[in-house]
Amino acid sequence: xxxxxxxxxxxxxxxxxxxxxxxxxxxxxxxxxxxxxxxxxxxxxxxxxxxxxxxxxxxxxxxxxxxxxxxxxxxxxxxxxxxxxxxxxxxxxxxxxxxxxxxxxxxxxxxxxxxxxxxxxxxxxxxxxxxxxxxxxxxxxxxxxxxxxxxxxxxxxxxxxxxxxxxxxxxxxxxxxxxxxxxxxxxxxxxxxxxxxxxxxxxxxxxxxxxxxxxxxxxxxxxxxxxxxxxxxxxxxxxxxxxxxxxxxxxxxxxxxxxxxxxxxxxxxxxxxxxxxxxxxxxxxxxxxxxxxxxxxxxxxxxxxxxxxxxxxxxxxxxxxxxxxxxxxxxxxxxxxxxxxxxxxxxxxxxxxxxxxxxxxxxxxxxxxxxxxxxxxxxxxxxxxxxxxxxxxxxxxxxxxxxxxxxx
RNA sequence: GGGGGAAUUCCAGAGCGGUCAAAUGGGGCAGACUGUAAAUCUGUUGUCACUGACUUCGGUGGUUCGAAUCCACCUUCCCCCA
Numbered sequence: 001x002x003x004x005x006x007x008x009x010x011x012x013x014x015x016x017x018x019x020x021x022x023x024x025x026x027x028x029x030x031x032x033x034x035x036x037x038x039x040x041x042x043x044x045x046x047x048x049x050x051x052x053x054x055x056x057x058x059x060x061x062x063x064x065x066x067x068x069x070x071x072x073x074x075x076x077x078x079x080x081x082x083x084x085x086x087x088x089x090x091x092x093x094x095x096x097x098x099x100x101x102x103x104x105x106x107x108x109x110x111x112x113x114x115x116x117x118x119x120x121x122x123x124x125x126x127x128x129x130x131x132x133x134x135x136x137x138x139x140x141x142x143x144x145x146x147x148x149x150x151x152x153x154x155x156x157x158x159x160x161x162x163x164x165x166x167x168x169x170x171x172x173x174x175x176x177x178x179x180x181x182x183x184x185x186x187x188x189x190x191x192x193x194x195x196x197x198x199x200x201x202x203x204x205x206x207x208x209x210x211x212x213x214x215x216x217x218x219x220x221x222x223x224x225x226x227x228x229x230x231x232x233x234x235x236x237x238x239x240x241x242x243x244x245x246x247x248x249x250x251x252x253x254x255x256x257x258x259x260x261x262x263x264x265x266x267x268x269x270x271x272x273x274x275x276x277x278x279x280x281x282x283x284x285x286x287x288x289x290x291x292x293x294x295x296x297x298x299x300x301x302x303x304x305x306x307x308x309x310x311x312x313x314x315x316x317x318x319x320x321x322x323x324x325x326x327x328x329x330x331x332x333x334x335x336x337x338x339x340x341x342x343x344x345x346x347x348x349x350x351x352x353x354x355x356x357x358x359x360x361x362x363x364x365x366x367x368x369x370x371x372x373x374x375x376x377x378x379x380x381x382x383x384x385x386x387x388x389x390x391x392x393x394x395x396x397x398x399x400x401x402x403x404x405x406x407x408x
Numbered sequence: 409g410g411g412g413g414a415a416u417u418c419c420a421g422a423g424c425g426g427u428c429a430a431a432u433g434g435g436g437c438a439g440a441c442u443g444u445a446a447a448u449c450u451g452u453u454g455u456c457a458c459u460g461a462c463u464u465c466g467g468u469g470g471u472u473c474g475a476a477u478c479c480a481c482c483u484u485c486c487c488c489c490a
Binding site for chain 1: 446
């Protein structure tokens with residue numbers, strides 16, 4: 001099976017401009033393609049991860065990836081999929097984020113001569129002259145058409161600033177620029193980028209009379225139609241200091257039944273035959289599939305060792321046996337103890353399991369806290385400092401949150 | 409440029425000058441049931457020294473014994489006309 005067919009089979013392809021041409025290009029390793037990453041945070045998240053995997057897959061098939069960091073477009077802000085305007089970022093923040101992205105990407109993609117390239121569109125966008133740009137490319141865009149684009153339509157109700165309206169032009173210009181300077185003939189991106197991407201192919205056609213191609217990746221949605229990779233606390237990050245490997249593992253371990261196979265297919269590098277076999281699994285057997293999903297992804301993002309640890313820890317906690325040493329933990333300073341004791345409420349707050357005393361109190365009253373497997377029944381309960389020595393104590397909040405607290 | 413409207417807690421969205429820490433829904437958290445799933449049901453959801461106190465309703469002042477509610481100005485956003 002060739003790469004294009006594999007992408008299809010994995011359900012990764014959402015829309016394409018010209019299926020025949022694209023298949024031809026990628027299957028023969030002739031594509032020089034780019035994917036853009038706007039530096040909106042100081043770490044990549046799961047959404048970016050899909051794009052990185054796609055790059056890797058295509059690179060393995062002989063194509064040349066270009067990772068475009070949006071140091072310039074980040075100054076404008078993409079209105080796609082947003083109901084309100086993005087917070088404007090300072091130049092320093094953008095630069096910092098770009099640096100962080102670069103570091104993380106290097107873990108996944110091989111950069112170097114004849115390998116993948118990394119470029120920053122600030123290098124050319126920042127130098128643009130307004131009038132020149134208007135005359136050069138502005139004339140090629142129809143406002144009527146742009147307003148019909150889905151990404152702007154949504155914003156017509158809430159208001160769209162001229163700044164953001166220009167995002168599509170900037171992105172199109174990127175493609176146009178790289179088509180000429182780097183021989184980039186294809187663009188990939190999230191499905192929400194479709195209209196921006198078409199802007200680029202259209203611009204190239206108008207200015208140069210040449211064909212360029214675009215393809216979008218299916219957005220990873222769960223069965224309820226919500227974007228995956230988000231939790232109540234925010235995105236699931238790839239940076240281990242923002243989302244620990246254990247938390248990362250648990251996120252995938254807990255996906256809904258209806259979504260496991262889809263995730264395995266789209267995100268892992270397991271052979272399709274193996275995945276097809278799992279398709280027949282049902283009921284509680286799917287738990288096995290979830291473990292595989294969680295393990296594979298943790299391995300890809302954090303490495304085999306971390307994946308092992310996370311899996312071992314999870315099994316230990318939920319199945320009763322195994323080690324507890326890799327679960328999230330907190331070292332309690334001696335100052336937290338009074339007369340050699342710490343109250344249950346103070347303990348929960350100190351470990352970050354509850355943001356306020358009120359919530360900790362409620363949690364205990366509702367029977368949601370276990371310390372060393374014993375339910376904490378009284379909000380006035382206190383624990384001896386001596387118990388925290390060495391291994392410390394295991395605090396269980398609700399059904400799934402485990403935390404270890406210890407002292408030196 | 410002219411006219412009109414809006415800003416409430418995580419989100420959406422109620423809210424007669426006192427009975428408002430503020431309806432309702434969503435989300436979150438916890439309990440029951442389970443498979444670390446989904447669905448369902450129950451409780452809970454500003455902070456703290458929690459039978460009490462304190463800080464919240466875009467901002468700043470004002471009226472009043474008392475303001476989320478009334479007035480003035482400011483800020484931001486939306487709509488209509490140009």
